[in-house]
Amino acid sequence: MTRAHRIAHRGIFVVMAVAIPALLAAGIGLRPRVPPLSEDEALFIDNGFAPADVWAEVGMETEIGIDGLRFALATDADGRALTIRPLEIIARPDLLVYWSARETGPGDDAAGDDVVARLDDALLVGSLSGRSRRVLTLPAQAEGGNLLVYSLGYGELLADLPLRDLPPARLEATPTQTTATE
Amino acid sequence: MSAAYKSVQWNRQKLIYDAVMLAGIALYLGILLKVTPLLNPNTDLKNLEIRAWGSAAFILLTLILSIGPLCRLDRRFLPLLYNRRHLGVVTCALAAYHGWLVLGWYHAFGNVEPIVSLFTSNTRWDSFFAFPFEWLGVAAWSIMLLMAATSHDFWLANLTAPVWKALHMAVYLAYALVVGHVVLGALQTSTGVAPAILVSVAALWVIGLHLAAGLKDRHLDRAAASGDDRWIDVGAVDQIPSNRATIITAGGERVAIFRYDGKLSAVSNVCQHQNGPLGEGRIIDGLITCPWHGFQYDPADGQSPPPFAERIPTFRVQVRDGRVLLDPTPQPAGTRVEPARIDGALAGGAA
Numbered sequence: 001m002t003r004a005h006r007i008a009h010r011g012i013f014v015v016m017a018v019a020i021p022a023l024l025a026a027g028i029g030l031r032p033r034v035p036p037l038s039e040d041e042a043l044f045i046d047n048g049f050a051p052a053d054v055w056a057e058v059g060m061e062t063e064i065g066i067d068g069l070r071f072a073l074a075t076d077a078d079g080r081a082l083t084i085r086p087l088e089i090i091a092r093p094d095l096l097v098y099w100s101a102r103e104t105g106p107g108d109d110a111a112g113d114d115v116v117a118r119l120d121d122a123l124l125v126g127s128l129s130g131r132s133r134r135v136l137t138l139p140a141q142a143e144g145g146n147l148l149v150y151s152l153g154y155g156e157l158l159a160d161l162p163l164r165d166l167p168p169a170r171l172e173a174t175p176t177q178t179t180a181t182e
Numbered sequence: 183m184s185a186a187y188k189s190v191q192w193n194r195q196k197l198i199y200d201a202v203m204l205a206g207i208a209l210y211l212g213i214l215l216k217v218t219p220l221l222n223p224n225t226d227l228k229n230l231e232i233r234a235w236g237s238a239a240f241i242l243l244t245l246i247l248s249i250g251p252l253c254r255l256d257r258r259f260l261p262l263l264y265n266r267r268h269l270g271v272v273t274c275a276l277a278a279y280h281g282w283l284v285l286g287w288y289h290a291f292g293n294v295e296p297i298v299s300l301f302t303s304n305t306r307w308d309s310f311f312a313f314p315f316e317w318l319g320v321a322a323w324s325i326m327l328l329m330a331a332t333s334h335d336f337w338l339a340n341l342t343a344p345v346w347k348a349l350h351m352a353v354y355l356a357y358a359l360v361v362g363h364v365v366l367g368a369l370q371t372s373t374g375v376a377p378a379i380l381v382s383v384a385a386l387w388v389i390g391l392h393l394a395a396g397l398k399d400r401h402l403d404r405a406a407a408s409g410d411d412r413w414i415d416v417g418a419v420d421q422i423p424s425n426r427a428t429i430i431t432a433g434g435e436r437v438a439i440f441r442y443d444g445k446l447s448a449v450s451n452v453c454q455h456q457n458g459p460l461g462e463g464r465i466i467d468g469l470i471t472c473p474w475h476g477f478q479y480d481p482a483d484g485q486s487p488p489p490f491a492e493r494i495p496t497f498r499v500q501v502r503d504g505r506v507l508l509d510p511t512p513q514p515a516g517t518r519v520e521p522a523r524i525d526g527a528l529a530g531g532a533a
Contacts, residue, residue, distance in 0.1 A: 004344075005344070005347055005348065005351065005457070006365070006396070006399050006400075008351065009351065009354075009392070010396040010397075011273075011392075012354050012355075013354070013389060013392040013393050013396055014393070016354065016389050016392075017387055017389050017393055019358065020358060020385050020389060021386065021389075023361065023362060023365055024361075024365060024381070024382050024385060026310070027311075027362075027365035027369060027370070028365065028369060028378045028382065029242075029380075030311075031311060031369065031373075032311060032370075035228055057235055065204075066353055085223065092292075094291060114211075122213060129226050129227065129228060129229075130226065130227030130228060131219065131223070131225060131227065132224055132225060132226050132227065133224045134222075143386055153291070154307075173325075
């Protein structure tokens with residue numbers, strides 16, 4: 001480097017030696033420890049959903065196959081916090097999970113039902129991402145009902161899962177087992 | 183330094199250099215993307231992919247900025263510097279893919295164009311922790327793109343080395359912007375301690391290295407600055423190793439005085455290619471050879487051997503009573519200056 005470049009280089013790094021540590025200290029040391037509540041949190045609570053912290057104890061997972069998709073499910077002791085984990089990547093965009101009080105059995109033709117009508121009385125309880133385990137807080141009145149997996153991008157109902165037909169693991173922790181309801 | 187245009191002058195060293203670089207990147211991405219979900223099944227895979235590519239770019243940029251000062255502090259790092267520009271271009275590409283993933287995941291499903299969403303979804307300029315950090319990343323990437331686009335020797339030759347070097351010093355600003363992008367972005371939503379520590383260590387490492395190298399340069403500049411006499415005593419002949427040089431500062435610029443074949447010649451210390459330190463090179467086949475990329479110059483006239491056309495300024499030098507004296511007035515680039523004979527001068531007292 002020429003002398004002018006060397007002088008500029010030293011000046012730049014003297015400034016950076018002050019600014020970057022200050023940025024690191026403020027940005028990391030003072031970052032909020034608790035993420036701020038979503039603006040939607042109060043809306044969900046108003047609609048009968050329990051706060052997210054009620055699920056303290058989650059039962060062991062039960063593997064479920066439905067409509068060609070496989071999930072691992074588990075609930076907390078009172079059955080209001082349901083964890084769901086896709087066992088394989090679902091190649092559909094924008095996967096949303098709804099809970100519907102209207103029950104359909106494994107033999108019912110979900111695809112034949114009008115998707116819009118099926119979702120009309122359903123409550124959005126969460127979304128899916130890859131194979132990540134997500135915690136869904138079910139409504140207080142959720143006794144049975146169905147869990148719907150819906151692709152918002154394709155407007156396609158992918159799975160219509162009857163919760164009442166789940167093995168007892170839904171209410172009490174039991175060892176992992178596989179149930180095919182396709 | 184080429185007689186005919188070649189887009190990239192590949193050779194064995196460059197191929198090995200690039201192969202090691204690409205293998206390292208593939209290994210990093212592979213481990214992060216495949217092993218992390220096994221260790222933590224709750225991992226958000228898309229977010230992991232976005233951060234894997236972004237962190238790869240950050241690590242590579244940290245490595246790039248470490249190479250220069252490491253070479254100033256220890257010559258054994260010089261081989262890393264040889265193909266550094268390819269590292270820069272790949273860093274720009276990694277960052278671009280990181281941005282592409284962000285656009286496709288966070289901004290593609292709204293009712294506005296993803297690129298519009300990127301710049302308009304967060305306008306909390308008055309907030310520190312919710313600052314629109316995306317802008318910092320885009321600004322850093324824009325600088326990297328400019329540097330990648332002008333990294334070829336075509337631009338080096340047309341912009342001239344000083345202008346090109348000044349332009350590429352913007353990488354320091356880019357690094358500061360990247361650190362801000364990470365600290366105000368990923369580290370605000372990731373409460374883990376390890377990422378915060380890694381980012382902090384990387385940033386402080388780069389700053390520390392550059393300060394150390396800068397202080398060393400300043401010490402050399404001050405130590406060599408001595409008086410305004412026409413002839414400067416720059417030390418004893420014996421202090422200059424054979425086929426090597428000593429570097430002094432005269433008139434504000436560095437001069438490399440080479441000893442070879444019983445003679446002394448002085449030239450500018452700045453290589454015409456990328457401003458590399460010629461005085462840290464050596465004489466190979468009778469020619470000064472830059473330690474960075476192997477550009478060569480005749481020590482007597484500062485000209486590259488035909489058919490190459492690079493030229494550097496030369497300086498008059500003489501030997502008196504075993505001491506080396508230098509005229510700090512630079513001769514025009516490519517001007518032949520008769521080398522000072524060492525043997526005769528030591529015997530007769532002057533050359």
